[in-house]
Amino acid sequence: MxxxxxxxxxxxxxxxxxxxxxxxxxxxxxxxxxYVPIFTLIAFSFQEGRYPTLPFEGVSLKWYGALFENSGxxxxxxxxxxxAVVATVFATVIGSAAAIVAVRYKFRFRLxxxxxxAAPLAFPQLLLGIVLxxxxxxxxxxxxxxTGLVTAIIGHVVxxxxxALVIVAVQVFNFDATLEDAARDCGATTFEVxxxxxxPLLWPGIFxxxxxxxxxxxxxxxxxxxxAGSTRTLPTFVFSGIATGSSPLYPAIAxxxxxxxxxxxxxADRMRRKAA
Amino acid sequence: xxxxxxxxxxxxxxxxxxxxxVILQTAFFLAPLLMTVALTFQRTKNFQLxxxxxxxxxxxxxxxxxxxxxxxxxxxxxxxxxxxxxxIAFPVAYALATRLRAFQDHVKVLITFAFLTDAxxxxxxxxxxxxxxxxxxxxxxxxxxxxxxxxxxxxxxxTMLGMVYNLLSFAIFTIYLSIDAIDRSLILAAYDAGASKFxxxxxxxxxxxxxxxxxxxxxxxxxxxxxxxxxKVLGGGKSPMxxxxxxxxxxTRVNWPLGAALTLVLMTVAVFVVLLFNRVYSLKRHMGxx
Numbered sequence: 001m002x003x004x005x006x007x008x009x010x011x012x013x014x015x016x017x018x019x020x021x022x023x024x025x026x027x028x029x030x031x032x033x034x035y036v037p038i039f040t041l042i043a044f045s046f047q048e049g050r051y052p053t054l055p056f057e058g059v060s061l062k063w064y065g066a067l068f069e070n071s072g073x074x075x076x077x078x079x080x081x082x083x084a085v086v087a088t089v090f091a092t093v094i095g096s097a098a099a100i101v102a103v104r105y106k107f108r109f110r111l112x113x114x115x116x117x118a119a120p121l122a123f124p125q126l127l128l129g130i131v132l133x134x135x136x137x138x139x140x141x142x143x144x145x146x147t148g149l150v151t152a153i154i155g156h157v158v159x160x161x162x163x164a165l166v167i168v169a170v171q172v173f174n175f176d177a178t179l180e181d182a183a184r185d186c187g188a189t190t191f192e193v194x195x196x197x198x199x200p201l202l203w204p205g206i207f208x209x210x211x212x213x214x215x216x217x218x219x220x221x222x223x224x225x226x227x228a229g230s231t232r233t234l235p236t237f238v239f240s241g242i243a244t245g246s247s248p249l250y251p252a253i254a255x256x257x258x259x260x261x262x263x264x265x266x267x268a269d270r271m272r273r274k275a276a
Numbered sequence: 277x278x279x280x281x282x283x284x285x286x287x288x289x290x291x292x293x294x295x296x297x298v299i300l301q302t303a304f305f306l307a308p309l310l311m312t313v314a315l316t317f318q319r320t321k322n323f324q325l326x327x328x329x330x331x332x333x334x335x336x337x338x339x340x341x342x343x344x345x346x347x348x349x350x351x352x353x354x355x356x357x358x359x360x361x362x363x364i365a366f367p368v369a370y371a372l373a374t375r376l377r378a379f380q381d382h383v384k385v386l387i388t389f390a391f392l393t394d395a396x397x398x399x400x401x402x403x404x405x406x407x408x409x410x411x412x413x414x415x416x417x418x419x420x421x422x423x424x425x426x427x428x429x430x431x432x433x434x435t436m437l438g439m440v441y442n443l444l445s446f447a448i449f450t451i452y453l454s455i456d457a458i459d460r461s462l463i464l465a466a467y468d469a470g471a472s473k474f475x476x477x478x479x480x481x482x483x484x485x486x487x488x489x490x491x492x493x494x495x496x497x498x499x500x501x502x503x504x505x506x507x508k509v510l511g512g513g514k515s516p517m518x519x520x521x522x523x524x525x526x527x528t529r530v531n532w533p534l535g536a537a538l539t540l541v542l543m544t545v546a547v548f549v550v551l552l553f554n555r556v557y558s559l560k561r562h563m564g565x566x
Contacts, residue, residue, distance in 0.1 A: 131312050154304055190289070221394070242396075262389050
């Protein structure tokens, strides 16, 4: 294991400075990169004119008013919310249970179980949507139903459950199992152990999984696009609009959509830090 | 690992927790996937699926170079996207894990929010920003650049920008987790042994971060071969990628067997590429001087 001694091509101080510039610079650059389209949308939502170009013709809130009078947008908002709430409940419960199993238990077929439960994570969403659309079309012909709200929810649950699994699994990993044993030794029933020990300890993970699930579903385009039939959610409503030409409504929709997002992410972070 | 419990599948506690996930992914992931395979051997007549077994679809696919050109372009875009994401994400993940003590949580919140926000809206935001008369060119003009300096909207460059934008967070989080898990004492040991910061990074940190880099590459690659929104909205649909071709096959041509077969080809080729890289990578590790 003889390495040639590298000739020092710069002294340690310059090296450290250069590394600092590179590292902090990259974080700053990426944050700017991430927020360019987001701030562009927010800025354009307050402009007066019909076309999203600079300079503004004036600043106004009139597109927000137009948004709430637009029944298509209101329906889309409602559908997005329904789908996200139902999908979140199912995905979080199923994913959390599977995470406990995958991390804590040793059993036959553990690897196939974990693989199957996490597989949709690495499957392109559009293709998952298409494969499920085929499935629902064939089933729908046999059992006489159409794609709509319910099929969209099923699609979301399939896609989001693995995310919940991974997030909760991290929490389960740091979980001290002796606490459960202690409770059991003190005479707690299985239900009591869950109610008073397991769930409170895993709660931060489950809570962030739930928020993640909600936002993934709330902003989901690909699966809804394939599976919701004629039901529109905010993302598909926006897509159908921008495919035919941009309207000044969309930046306003975007800004409305951002608000619950940032609040929930901050809340999840608070919860996580309180637990740590 | 602490507290692993031996369980059998007859244990009701295991069943209650494991079965929902198994049923969900079997009924709505595995079964549809298998049916998709079966569908490729069927025929369509007057836009209607008929259950007659044949190889028509597959001979069609293997005789038309058109599909393979698009697939090649898709793979090229996906691999480029992986490389760009890794190069951009690594320093960010490294800084998050080792430097930004005070701001770490704030930066993570900001990245998470950007990741979880509706991709359609963010992509549309880029259209507004990059447009010839958009925000970017307006701002550049204010500081003295000629009009329409940035003219990449509706080209592959814009598509790539959108892909990197929408997938970068996966790389940042995955690599961050692997760097964060590195035992600090290994790095301190390297310093004690007289290694420079750079050399420690190169010979200790980077090799230990490899699992994260590898996981990020696979995840991003598999997701990048399936993008549809970016080539359509930012690329203007001018140079279609596989996902767009597949969508058209279903929606416009209503040819389910062909669409199903193209879906399978895309996934199979993608998984094959991953396995190929994995093989090259592990060979290099066994034969290399490390």
